[in-house]
Amino acid sequence: MLPPDRFPRLLALGDTAWTLELGHTLDEAVSARVLGLYERVREADWQAHWPGVVEWVPTLRSLTVHFDPLTTDADALGQALLQAASLSHVHSPKGRHWRLPLCVEDAWALDLVRVAQDAGLSLTEVRDQLLSSCLRVGMLGFLPGFAYMTGVPQPLQQPRLATPRTGVPAGSVAVAGGMCAIYPCASPGGWRLLGRMPLPLFDPQRSDQPALLAPGDTVRWRRVSQAECDELARCCASGAFNPTDWLDTGAAA
Amino acid sequence: MSTGLRVVTPGFAVSLQDRGRTGLRHLGVPLSGALDPWLMSAANALVGNQSSDAVLEVGLDGPTLEAVGEPVQLALCGEITARSGHTGPQESPLPAWRTMLLQPGERIKISGARQGVAYLAVSGGVRVPPVLGSRSTTMRAGIGGLHGRHLVAGDWLPCLPTPSDAPHRFARQPWPPCADTVRVLAGPQQDHFSAQALQVLQDTAWRVGRDMDRMGLRLTGGRLEHSELGANIVSDAVLPGAIQVPASGEPLVLMPDCQTTGGYPKLATVIAADLPCLARVRPGDTLRFRCIEPAQAREALHQRAQAHQRWLSGIVTLAHAGDADESALYHHNLISGAVWHDD
Numbered sequence: 001m002l003p004p005d006r007f008p009r010l011l012a013l014g015d016t017a018w019t020l021e022l023g024h025t026l027d028e029a030v031s032a033r034v035l036g037l038y039e040r041v042r043e044a045d046w047q048a049h050w051p052g053v054v055e056w057v058p059t060l061r062s063l064t065v066h067f068d069p070l071t072t073d074a075d076a077l078g079q080a081l082l083q084a085a086s087l088s089h090v091h092s093p094k095g096r097h098w099r100l101p102l103c104v105e106d107a108w109a110l111d112l113v114r115v116a117q118d119a120g121l122s123l124t125e126v127r128d129q130l131l132s133s134c135l136r137v138g139m140l141g142f143l144p145g146f147a148y149m150t151g152v153p154q155p156l157q158q159p160r161l162a163t164p165r166t167g168v169p170a171g172s173v174a175v176a177g178g179m180c181a182i183y184p185c186a187s188p189g190g191w192r193l194l195g196r197m198p199l200p201l202f203d204p205q206r207s208d209q210p211a212l213l214a215p216g217d218t219v220r221w222r223r224v225s226q227a228e229c230d231e232l233a234r235c236c237a238s239g240a241f242n243p244t245d246w247l248d249t250g251a252a253a
Numbered sequence: 254m255s256t257g258l259r260v261v262t263p264g265f266a267v268s269l270q271d272r273g274r275t276g277l278r279h280l281g282v283p284l285s286g287a288l289d290p291w292l293m294s295a296a297n298a299l300v301g302n303q304s305s306d307a308v309l310e311v312g313l314d315g316p317t318l319e320a321v322g323e324p325v326q327l328a329l330c331g332e333i334t335a336r337s338g339h340t341g342p343q344e345s346p347l348p349a350w351r352t353m354l355l356q357p358g359e360r361i362k363i364s365g366a367r368q369g370v371a372y373l374a375v376s377g378g379v380r381v382p383p384v385l386g387s388r389s390t391t392m393r394a395g396i397g398g399l400h401g402r403h404l405v406a407g408d409w410l411p412c413l414p415t416p417s418d419a420p421h422r423f424a425r426q427p428w429p430p431c432a433d434t435v436r437v438l439a440g441p442q443q444d445h446f447s448a449q450a451l452q453v454l455q456d457t458a459w460r461v462g463r464d465m466d467r468m469g470l471r472l473t474g475g476r477l478e479h480s481e482l483g484a485n486i487v488s489d490a491v492l493p494g495a496i497q498v499p500a501s502g503e504p505l506v507l508m509p510d511c512q513t514t515g516g517y518p519k520l521a522t523v524i525a526a527d528l529p530c531l532a533r534v535r536p537g538d539t540l541r542f543r544c545i546e547p548a549q550a551r552e553a554l555h556q557r558a559q560a561h562q563r564w565l566s567g568i569v570t571l572a573h574a575g576d577a578d579e580s581a582l583y584h585h586n587l588i589s590g591a592v593w594h595d596d
Contacts, residue, residue: 060487141512141515
């Protein structure tokens with residue numbers, strides 16, 4: 001373990017990026033600080049001051065800035081970032097609150113039995129724990145629109161499969177490494193599959209906001225049957241999908 | 254009738270690329286883009302394009318293309334040649350590093366690149382609709398380029414028609430060679446490695462594995478030891494050039510199609526100036542690394558950018574092809590080529 005006073009810590013990711021580490025473990029408080037800082041640096045005064053900045057990538061424990069080294073004073077940018085981190089107030093990010101459909105029937109919950117065994121719970125208890133969880137999006141990565149979500153109930157915090165699957169179907173809802181995620185498209189993957197979420201997570205045609213989820217968003221579930229899940233997938237495939245239909249209007253910030 | 258190139262045979266793993274898809278890595282969208290942006294820029298400059306207009310990136314085998322509509326001006330840059338599509342005695346070689354004009358119905362057969370990748374630029378760039386601000390192909394996500402995949406026979410590559418009096422251009426200067434050693438900056442997770450690891454990285458002649466692609470190179474031939482902090486981190490951001498080391502101790506060098514975040518510690522990161530050198534290796538090649546300081550990386554990038562400007566300013570423009578003494582022109586081009594081969 002690294003001592004906590006090592007953070008924040010500025011690390012060179014080559015000569016075109018800085019990674020500012022705020023911690024090195026999965027920790028909701030660290031993630032919230034990252035997202036607070038991410039909001040700060042996207043404000044107009046920062047953008048105007050650093051025209052050579054290409055983009056920002058928040059993760060669960062760090063914030064990376066990619067920049068053009070030919071037009072940016074890299075050292076000054078790094079120091080400014082460290083300073084912003086020391087001043088940054090922790091505030092809950094202004095994410096959106098989603099209530100997304102989740103089918104946990106056997107056809108999709110391919111690892112339900114394994115997860116239940118490892119958790120020492122019944123199949124019903126595993127389903128209930130997942131369905132009642134409130135997850136928070138900490139970062140996107142791995143695939144376009146693939147959201148790493150924290151807030152997984154303790155018994156479902158289980159490691160990746162020893163042997164990854166060569167094909168995980170699109171929409172699979174899965175847990176691993178203390179996190180939960182939904183696969184936006186079919187992909188190899190080693191997470192434990194517990195259900196299916198039929199809405200599209202990434203659509204290049206929605207060019208203003210191609211990813212459904214963003215860091216800071218929260219996700220709760222609405223249980224749907226296999227038939228409802230299939231019907232939703234069909235509707236979405238035919239173009240009848242409005243993301244705002246799935247916002248949880250009753251959710252508290 | 255619209256102008257463009259019809260793909261007759263697709264070659265092997267040929268993709269459409271431009272400068273890449275920036276601004277979306279926080280959504281998990283890979284950067285992608287040309288493996289060697291300088292070389293892409295060179296091909297574009299020859300046909301009078303913007304430096305990052307969309308080009309075809311060719312590796313082991315190039316496509317056969319047929320011009321449709323109006324004449325199309327092309328230029329190849331890299332260790333590559335082409336032939337006009339007529340078979341038999343009329344078949345004529347079309348060297349790289351100069352423009353060529355393809356008349357409607359004419360075909361061009363592009364070879365494989367003898368080293369790394371090469372680029373084919375067309376007048377106006379390949380004008381397929383951009384996806385999320387870029388025409389670069391990202392295979393993993395199936396976006397950009399031609400339906401997010403490699404070329405297939407029958408694909409249509411729209412471009413701009415070339416007027417009959419369009420200038421003819423050729424390169425007078427040889428292409429700058431890559432150094433034998435790829436330069437890196439230490440970190441960002443140097444503390445996840447033993448005290449010797451950075452030296453082992455530099456002392457080892459690494460062999461490039463067979464499964465290299467636009468996402469990464471796997472290297473064998475040595476073992477980089479982790480420290481007590483181990484071979485896993487809570488995922489943080491990665492970029493092309495990052496040298497990840499999983500538990501096996503064998504490094505993986507990320508390339509432009511790499512994912513945006515990763516869970517293996519990174520011992521070192523290839524500097525921007527030397528990233529295109531990674532595009533020149535092939536499976537079985539040997540790769541060496543040398544660790545430098547940030548100020549040296551900055552200097553290296555400035556020098557590389559200046560060298561590129563010098564190369565661009567060495568392009569010879571002839572008002573139009575009819576003005577050229579073709580044999581003198583060809584001789585000129587051979588001289589450039591000879592220098593390049595001797596490097």
